[in-house]
Amino acid sequence: MSEITKKSDQQKVAEAEVESFRKELGPFVVAAETTRMAMVFTDATKPDNPIIFANDSFLALTGYDREEVLGKSFNFLMPHGDDAEVLTRIKAEFGGSSSSGTEVLYRRKDGSEFWTALFVSPVRDDGGDIVQYFASFVDLTKHKEDEAQLKMLIDELNHRVKNTLSAVQSIVWQTLRTPSDPKAIREAIESRLFALSRSHDLLTREKWESAGLLDIVHDALEPFGVSGGRADRIAVTGENIRFPPQSALALGIAFNELATNAVKYGALSNAAGSILIEWTKKTTPAGQQLLLNWKEKDGPPVTPPAHKGFGSRVIERGLAHEPGGTIYLDYRPDGLVCTMDIPLPGGTRDG
Known part of the structure; x- marks a missing residue:
């Protein structure tokens, strides 16, 4: 007998069993056919529980x-038919020892995989013997995807919180290292935390995917530009090159430090100075x-500081670590020049 003939005979037997099954259970089969829950019946009298009925939802x-x-x-439907652990759980479901169903990974005809919650109930004859099993499937694929997405978001949130706390710790510790009166320390910490907050707000608007350099600069300098009518004294030119979150935070804090220094001692501390950022x-x-380049001009005469304060350490060390650039502060007599040579992240685009 050929393989094709054998399969044809098996199909005829299966179809005959289904027809007999329909006649025996009548209205229940009709209900099972029309329900939106995927369902099958299996023959409990044969090995491997062959399927004798499958509704449209299962198909x-x-x-x-x-x-x-x-x-x-x-x-x-199992993608790995020899998975002993899964087979044991399915066997327990058929044996009635599972009280809440079991989750199983299955494979569709097109090769894609999906998760279901499997529930199995016995069908008994008049003598109480199990003749069939009734199995229903609840599609958990969307639930599993949402679960994985939620875990990813929690992990990402945990990562961001740790990074933020590390940044706050660094701000406070470095500020306290510089001798000063309590009021100056408080103002310095508040200013730097505010800058960190503004960078967080920018990244939140961008869904924490990346931030454009123009946006980073404008957000960092906005408090300094509005106050005292300084907006027309700050010129910014360049493409809106996008940076990943950690680089964006480091750049935002660095620009805040440069602007703070300019307001206290540099080009924004008088009525004539200006800043060019390009x-x-x-x-x-x-x-x-x-x-x-951050170039200041027409401010008070500049003299190099006797020691590096927190601001210069933030700029030089912070940007050297993230995004990994080379930073040079040149205290020229006619104005501070800060040069940043920063590697652009892979796949950088303008936005």
């Missing part, structure tokens, strides 16, 4: 045609770099 869920399902082993991209053997 829609799995992508199979009815003739492809009837007669198949109940476990034919940047360009350049290609090097190591990849694309951002060359940024």
Whole structure:
């Protein structure tokens, strides 16, 4: 007998069993056919519980045609049929020792996988013997995707909170290292935390994916530009190159430090000074770099500080660590110049 003939005979037997099954259970089969829950019945008198009935919802869920399902082993949808742990749980479900169903990963006809909650109940004859099993499937795929997404969000939130607390700790510790009176310390800490908060707000608007450099600069300088009519004394030119969150936070804090210094001692401390912030991209053997210049002019005469304060340490060390650039502060007599040579992240785009 050929393989094709054998399959044809098996299909006829399965179809005959289904027809007999329909006649025996009548209205219940009609109800099972029309319900939106995926359902099958299996023959409990044969090995592997072959399927003798499958409703339309089960076929829609799995992508199979009815003739492809009837007669198949109940476990034919398992992507790994030899998974002993899963087979044990399914066996327990058929044996009635599971009280709340079991979660199983199955595979559709097209190869895609989906999660279901499997519930199995016995069907007994008049003598109390189990002749069939009634199995229902609740599609958990969306639930599992949402669960994975929620875990990812929690992990990301945990990562951000740790980074933020680390930044706050650094701000407070570095500020306290510089001798000063309590009022000056409080104002310095408040200013830096406010800058960190503004950077967080910017990234939140951007769904924490990235932030454009123009937006980072404008957000950091906005408090300094509005106060005292300084907006027309700050010129910013350059493409809105996007940076990942950690780099954006570091840049935002650095620009806040530069602006704070300019208001206290530099170009924004008098009525005539101005600041030019400009940047360009350049290609090097190591990849694309951002060359940024902060140039102050017409402010009070500049003298190099006797020691580095927290602001200069934040700029030099912070940006050297993240995003990993080279920072140089040049205290020229006619105005401070800060040069940043920063590697651009892979896949950088303008936005």
